[in-house]
Amino acid sequence: MTATTVTAPLTGSGRVPPLAGLQQTFTMAWRSLVAVKHNPLELVDYSITPIMFVFLFTYVLGGQMAGSPEAYLKYALPGIIVQNTLFMTMYTAMALNTDLTKGVFDRLRSLPIARSAPLIGRITADLAKHVWALLLMIGLGLLLGFRVTGGFGGFLLGTLLVVVFAAAVSWGAVLIGMLAGDAEKVQAFAFTIIFPITFTSSAFVVVDTMPGWLQAWSDVNPVTHLSDAFRGLLLGGPVAEPVLWSLVWAAGIALVFYPLAMRAYRAKT
């Protein structure tokens, strides 16, 4: 330990060059993904829960809702995927909260790395997990009789739309992760918000049977737009309006929560 070795790539002023920052972001994403190997419980979160949702909705509710499980699956699968995606953003919040409370962020911040790398790395890794769960659910849906009649292009665009929306919501998750006292509070908070929002949308039912005041809400509910858009892209059909509204909502959510999340992150770490 006699020689001082500055291993970190720094410019003269001590700033992190963009390419090194990108590399650090990928390293942080690697860290989030490799952790799954040692924490099988995460596999339950990202795999078993989505599979369970598909089975329950299809076979428990399907016959009552649409006459047959297969008919209901055709309507509900995109909505189930949207709901699951929104729930999963809370794992981002919980993981960041754990890093914050366990002091991992202190260690990271004492290193000469880009300030945003831990945050963007985590979100990137979690978006990959979103795609994994989405593919798992579509695959299961195909086995149970769901057909992607919108074609491969529709499937790709739909997946992209869901990921973009999830990325926007992730900034809300970052904010919650930074503000919550512990991971259990994150979970409690998430459930109280996400449950009502997803259930008062067109994710699981056609909204016609809802009372008028609820319909008024569900017509503007972002989950309605995203579910309709994703459903339309997977099944084929007119999607311009819900896709546009989904993007508007995603942009709105990102515009509101990104600055708030970054401010909380800078204040806390």
Next chain:
Amino acid sequence: MTYAIEAEGLVKRFKETTALAGVDLGARRGSVLGLLGPNGAGKTTAVRIFATLLRPDAGRAHVAGHDVVRDAGVVRALVGLTGQYAAVDENLTGTENLLLIGRLLGLPRREARARGSELLERFQLTDAAGRAVKTYSGGMRRRLDLAASLVGRPSILFLDEPTTGLDPHSRGELWDLLRGLVADGATALLTTQYLNEADVLADDIVVIDKGRVIAEGTPDQLKSQVGGQVLELRPVLAQDLARVHALVAGAAGPRTQIEGETVTAPVQDPELMPTVVRTLDREGIAIGELALRRSSLDEVFLALTGHRAEPGEPEGNGGATVRDEGELQKAVNRT
């Protein structure tokens, strides 16, 4: 530069509390500076400022001649930080944790691996290298945390209560490792609540309380200043307590105290014990227990500040202090 770590008039406030109220300190290159104080004294705040995690409200802090605010990036490349609790990822293995740090520091994958296994070897974690950290004991976690702070071969180390919460055996192991690091020429700032820890590891000690430096010097200077030993007496009959106190105070001075059923007094003069024994014998007072023991940090504080460490705070007499997560969180929020 004579000082590798230096602070001048460091001030930090958190809302209504003043964590640091103008602290000056300096650690010579290649030495260990012990920052000693009770919980809430401002030790962690000072370390966090040096490690660029906090900005001071006033005053200046320099690490290897670089200002920690203006040249934060350069400082980060020079220092290693080990916090009050192990800041390692529980869901990664020991190897992966060190690989993560190495990669973040820009080491190529193979070098990062080599550096990691070298450190795991040195910290006796090779056998556990492939296991997730959540299966590690407290002592192993601290060792891994220390290893993580060394991946970039920092020349300056900040060790914030590295042994708090460890059992005596793990503490001893960590002391050996720290001594090894310092022998290799690192400069270190070590915070601790334990006088004996500072005694064992530090070349110089700065004692802080309520954000102010209240004493400084070598361990020997401080010990002679506060008196190294304490006389403890417990009369057989509780009603003798006041008389015993008065008699002992007559010989030992005004810092004689009644604590529960015992009378304690700092020992400056080796003649104190025989004198007290003769006096009590003459007065015919039966003593159930009589002991000479080393000063606890509590008494050092009493001697230096005239007040005790905050009530309810763990007493720093070498016993392991167990902290729960909630308390940790409070500590985090406070700093």
